[in-house]
Amino acid sequence: MLLHLMCFLLLSLLSFTTCSNSSRPSIYDVLRAHGLPMGLLPKGVVDFEVDDDGRFQVHLDQACNAKFENQLHYDRNVSGTLSFGKIGSLSGISAQELFLWFPVKGIRVDVPSSGIIYFDVGVVYKQFSLSLFETPPDCTAATSSVEAIGTVFEGESGELRYKLDHELVGRDFVEFDWNPRLEEAKLLPVSFVSQKRKRLSEAEAIDQMKPKSGL
Numbered sequence: 638m639l640l641h642l643m644c645f646l647l648l649s650l651l652s653f654t655t656c657s658n659s660s661r662p663s664i665y666d667v668l669r670a671h672g673l674p675m676g677l678l679p680k681g682v683v684d685f686e687v688d689d690d691g692r693f694q695v696h697l698d699q700a701c702n703a704k705f706e707n708q709l710h711y712d713r714n715v716s717g718t719l720s721f722g723k724i725g726s727l728s729g730i731s732a733q734e735l736f737l738w739f740p741v742k743g744i745r746v747d748v749p750s751s752g753i754i755y756f757d758v759g760v761v762y763k764q765f766s767l768s769l770f771e772t773p774p775d776c777t778a779a780t781s782s783v784e785a786i787g788t789v790f791e792g793e794s795g796e797l798r799y800k801l802d803h804e805l806v807g808r809d810f811v812e813f814d815w816n817p818r819l820e821e822a823k824l825l826p827v828s829f830v831s832q833k834r835k836r837l838s839e840a841e842a843i844d845q846m847k848p849k850s851g852l
Contacts (some may be wrong), residue, residue, distance in 0.1 A: 661778050664695055665773060669713045672722040672748060676770035679703050679711055691719035695729075701776035708733040709741075710783045722748045733760055738783045791850060 664685040667673040671691075678695060687693040697717040703709050715729035723745040730741040743757035746767060755769060757763040 650702075664693075667693070667719070672744060673719075673721050673724065674754070674767060674770035675742070676772050676774055677744060678715070678773060679723070679776035680773045681776055685842055687719070693717060693719055700779040701774045702779050703774040705774070706765055707763075710738065710779060717743075722746045727757075732763065734758075734763075 646851040654750050662670075662686075664682055667685075667687055668677060669703050679697070680703060681698045681701065683696050684807060685693060685695045692714060694788065697713050697715070698713060701711055703711065710733070712729040715727075716756050717724045717727040723743070725743050727741055727743050731738045732741050733739075739758040739760070741756050741758055744754065744758075746754050752767050754765050754767045756765065
């Protein structure tokens with residue numbers, strides 16, 4: 638009799654635990670409840686926490702890359718602050734543009750929806766179709782770590798420069814000409830900058846070889 642009672646209690650406890658876990662909303666449900674598409678986070682979420690202020694942490698099974706119009710990289714841990722239609726203070730997601738990776742600092746959608754989603758990558762807001770993020774994407778394991786550009790130099794003229802990590806391009810710089818009337822930055826390739834410096838060096842050498850007046 639006692640054995641039957643213990644088995645009944647054990648089965649009841651297991652059933653209660655299963656029901657409790659299944660009733661907990663997923664992180665994708667949390668995104669949708671905040672007016673955001675579920676596909677902002679990939680498949681492979683193993684755990685997450687959200688507090689009453691909207692601060693969240695998401696833990697993936699591995700760092701990975703997902704393909705939309707651009708490539709997105711997800712660290713194993715992604716964090717930020719949720720509000721309706723917006724994620725702020727975002728960390729752990731980077732977006733690829735050409736051969737560069739830019740940290741995504743925030744994401745927002747229009748309320749009411751215009752069908753557009755905006756990614757804040759520091760220089761501009763990148764616009765994507767909201768339909769790209771309807772479902773969580775497959776995410777392939779990242780074969781190497783991603784070093785996102787994080788240091789911005791802004792001059793008085795409004796020109797922005799991004800300094801690349803020396804492991805990527807030696808000591809060269811990639812320069813961005815920023816025109817406040819345009820909503821995008823014009824990229825000057827590293828080779829262009831190197832050639833420009835080379836021409837300046839040659840001009841300086843020729844100038845030094847000229848005879849000085851008055852000697």
